[in-house]
Amino acid sequence: MLSRTPENPGDTIKWLSQELKPSFDLVHKPLHMDEKHAELLYIKTVVDGTQLQQLVIKPFFELATDQHVEAYLNSLPNQQDITSKEQMLLEMTKGSVVILIRDHLLLMDIKKVNTDTVQQTSIEPTIQGPQLSLSEDIATNVNLIRQRYHRPSLVIETMELGEKNKQTLAIIYDEEVVLKDVLEQVKRKLKAIKIPIIQSTTELQRLMNDKRRSLMPTMMMTERTDRVVYNLASGKVALLLDGGHSVILAPAIFFDFMTSMDDKYGSYWVTKSLKFLRYSGLFACLTLPGVYVAATSYNPEVFRVELALSIAGSRIGVPYPSFIEVLFMLMVMELLTEASIRLPKAVTGTATTVGGLILGTAATEAALASNIMIIIVAAVAISTFVIPINEMSFAIRVVRYILLAFASLGGLAGLVFGLIGILMYLTQMESFGEPYFKMYWQTKRAETRKIQT
Known part of the structure; x- marks a missing residue:
């Protein structure tokens, strides 16, 4: 679908260039061939140059007309909707490319990801069961979770945290068995967080804790995808922050912290x-x-x-x-x-x-x-x-x-x-309203059986 901005596209390109102009890695590249003209604006240090060449630049010179190029670009799955020039500026800092063609602006997600390597578990090792942990890339982590939890009721909502760095946060839950009160509390606490920069799930866990001087943890952090899947199936909410190597699970009770994943396999x-x-x-x-x-x-x-x-x-x-x-x-x-x-x-x-x-x-x-x-x-x-x-x-x-x-x-x-x-x-x-000594897994077995059947 064609995306437009309310302002003149040329003025938007100039405004974006002015906002990013002091940066050495800002690239404003015009493309010309016969009657075809296009402009690319992107930050090269966060854009995958190989994908940009294969998806955008090479097809521009191979296709016959501007209309063909525009139709091709609109068909790509990594095209993003444009809502405002401020949104375009934010997406460019994350690795998106702004394309001006035929007086239309297109926004393509071609980010370079260097943190998507899946490592072996180091914090919660087990003898049996899966041995791969989460990475620091949110898209890779969502992929790992979806590969193990094949339910159409799995919901993944996203929001941005941090007034300056705008870090992406994914709220993951199974809509059929999630504890509604817990989900509402989680969303309310996330919306109340006002902080310039947030970098890790540990920091997020501290910010979400109403009782800062609480002696015991009330949220669990894990790097294991199998633990995330088990907790999603029991009605819990998982919070996944881009750039974080672990997931926050809420609510968490005392017995959850004393459970190893080997208990599920022995x-x-x-x-x-x-x-x-x-x-x-x-x-x-x-x-x-x-x-x-x-x-x-x-x-x-x-x-x-x-x-x-x-x-x-x-x-x-x-x-x-x-x-x-x-x-x-x-x-x-x-x-x-x-x-x-x-x-x-x-x-x-x-x-x-x-x-x-x-x-x-x-x-x-x-x-x-x-x-x-x-x-x-x-x-x-x-x-x-x-x-x-x-x-x-x-x-x-x-x-x-x-x-x-x-x-x-x-x-x-x-x-x-x-x-x-x-x-x-x-x-x-x-x-999150659940008693700390509650036998959580036992009370949710009926719902878990319902999912399995």
């Missing part, structure tokens, strides 16, 4: 065993430091006499209370974990392993920490890594210090009181 008893280990690791990660402080400083009678004496003997020579010892070793572990994230991959393993061994050995020999404390810190670190989703893992690391403070103040009674307080906090939390 046998029944293997899956149940892995879940038991996962929740056991979560409990150990939260309580081990507090139990150590409580048992050594307040309630040694909870252990057998031999174990209590062994713990007391290992602390001979340690010059400060047990909660200072635990806090010191936990902070060292946090520093090693942070260093493993920030260091180059070539030296991460060596630096953190050697650093951990040297610090642990030196701390025990210098009587700065007991041998049992080293074992507890190692167990806590391993337990933390069992949690499948990073957002929950980071939150649990913070909760661990809260429970340590309660145990330092009140012993085992304080630790139990802290655990009850955390549970009460979680039970009153909501994610």
